[in-house]
Amino acid sequence: MKKTIPLIFLLALTLNCLAQKKQMSKAFYQHDFDKALLLADEILKENPKDIDANLGAAKSWNGKIEYANAIPYLTIILENANEDWQFAWANIEMMKALYGLGQLQKAGEYYAKAKACEGTASSGKELKYYALLFGFDEYYSNWKTVESENIIFHFQDTSDTKRIQFTVKSRQEAFEKTTAYFGSTLPKKVDFFVWNTRQNYNEILKLNLGFSNSNYCVSHNRTGQSPGHELAHVISFWTNKDKKINHFINEGIAVCFDWNNNDKMAQAREAYKQSNFDLVKCWKGEAKYDNGILYPIAGAFIEYLKQIDNQKLLALNNDQSYENARLIYSDMLDIIIEQFYIKLRE
Numbered sequence: 001m002k003k004t005i006p007l008i009f010l011l012a013l014t015l016n017c018l019a020q021k022k023q024m025s026k027a028f029y030q031h032d033f034d035k036a037l038l039l040a041d042e043i044l045k046e047n048p049k050d051i052d053a054n055l056g057a058a059k060s061w062n063g064k065i066e067y068a069n070a071i072p073y074l075t076i077i078l079e080n081a082n083e084d085w086q087f088a089w090a091n092i093e094m095m096k097a098l099y100g101l102g103q104l105q106k107a108g109e110y111y112a113k114a115k116a117c118e119g120t121a122s123s124g125k126e127l128k129y130y131a132l133l134f135g136f137d138e139y140y141s142n143w144k145t146v147e148s149e150n151i152i153f154h155f156q157d158t159s160d161t162k163r164i165q166f167t168v169k170s171r172q173e174a175f176e177k178t179t180a181y182f183g184s185t186l187p188k189k190v191d192f193f194v195w196n197t198r199q200n201y202n203e204i205l206k207l208n209l210g211f212s213n214s215n216y217c218v219s220h221n222r223t224g225q226s227p228g229h230e231l232a233h234v235i236s237f238w239t240n241k242d243k244k245i246n247h248f249i250n251e252g253i254a255v256c257f258d259w260n261n262n263d264k265m266a267q268a269r270e271a272y273k274q275s276n277f278d279l280v281k282c283w284k285g286e287a288k289y290d291n292g293i294l295y296p297i298a299g300a301f302i303e304y305l306k307q308i309d310n311q312k313l314l315a316l317n318n319d320q321s322y323e324n325a326r327l328i329y330s331d332m333l334d335i336i337i338e339q340f341y342i343k344l345r346e
């Protein structure tokens, strides 16, 4: 009888730990990184070398875009792991953390280490996704890299030197103008990929072009995109990485700061004619519109807000919700929207 007591106790402890890990995992997938970190720390207090808890903590810090904090947990895993899948995941997260910190060469070394692991189906999928996003994948071996002061360009079409020069100059200029407006500081140079296609859907990335992943300061662009749209996403994000993002306002900012030499209000009028656009419903996410309608109207709206008050627009960028706009503009908001509709109908 005496022997069964510690066994039951051990079993209870193990079950408790398993339940905690399950909760940690659930919190992580719900993007509740703070809760996942608390749960991971509880497990690590009992067992500092626990692989699952160290990995959960590292993934959560990477999710919170606080990459430097992920590294100590990953170092513990790499020093104590004994299974291939543990090395695979730790190397992937290390690659992401170092890339986010702008240590590209070191990140590339961890990509190679992760690739050398057999891993699991899901770690393989994760590695492929980030290798394509970051430019480590072998697919990019023939691409041309050009570095400017703030941007690392990756060109698929390496033949058109004049076009490359124009792209580098115009995007660097766009970067400087947009950064001057938002006053943001980026943690690394923007990796700016220029795919040699005008098509939206990209078969290799399995995503629509262009897009940006601001967490890692990466943009993937089609040929012929505006100089500043994708850069504006990344730059406006880094005024405050914990900001509340709203699709209507965020796309409006990117269109407003695309540095295309065009009449944004005229384009918005054209889009408005083709739709029954409801600005407030769109802003609140209660109505959905095609990008061809939403983008020009959102861009003209942000340009209008910019003309009214720069400081207020900067405040809106940090919390883009309609509720925050109410606080910033108070009763003026209704008048602003009304005036904007009048301009749209001109």
Ligand SMILES: [Zn+2]
Residues within 6 Å of the ligand: 229, 233, 251, 254
């Ligand atoms: Zn956009």
